[in-house]
Amino acid sequence: YFLSKDHIVGTQVLRRFLVFGYFLTGPNLLGAFFLSGAIGFLGSYLFLRAFQAVFPSCRETRFLAASLFFFPSLAFWTSLVGKDSWMFFFLGLAAYSIAHLLEAIHPRYVLGLIVSITVITLLRPPIGVVLTLAIGVSFISILRKRSPAMLRPILYTTAGLLVFGALTLVSKPMAQHPSFSSDVSLTDNMLALAVSKHVGLSADAEGSALPVQIRDPSASELVRFLPGAMFTFLFRPLVFEAHNVVAFISALDGTLLL
16 A cells, blocks of 8 residues: 555655665565665664764774674564565765765765755655754754854854755645645644654554544644653653563563663
8 A cells, every 4th residue: 555655755655666676686575684784784884984984083982883783673663574674774965965064075075965864854754854954953063163253154154055955955845745735734634744744653454552643633642642752762661561472572671672
């Protein structure tokens, strides 16, 4: 059903990624699992290289490497079959490109950043928007520190135009989402999308144990829901909530992360 949504650009991009995987492994679950694991591994490697580029002599590099490649949440989450491993890879590519652009502007890193943000936005529009804003704020901060005072207004204006242009670009695939309506504002559309995602995950075909907690697409409801939702996403199940071996291992993982 998802892959039949030809009107969504991100679906078309994902289909090409899946075809690429099937071409390499054949249409079997085990092959797709190992390919996704390899893609997730490359994403972790890019994150590590990004850290090393910015902090070349930092002694925490070994701890970061152990976390990226052996921490259960990352090691298993990035090996999931589907678009999540690709998302992790392109997030790593974005981090790697930004780390080098902080030192000097080079065409290949600019290209890497553009490609990664474009693919991330097509696959997961909200993440693309947040990433674009974060990059804009980071570069404005850097320009403020490195530029002469007389040039800062020009640099701020240029950076603001770049952020505005990027947000305009990433808003187009978001507008193609079925939850979006042309009759209401972008804010209302984003709230409706957030609620629909929550309800969809809470009532999925696999029988999620998480109950639906927000139904009204309002900012106040979403803000009240977010703290508990983020804690659940990051740390639950807790140890005393585990009722089988797999859940207990996940609980230990969450406790270590906490």
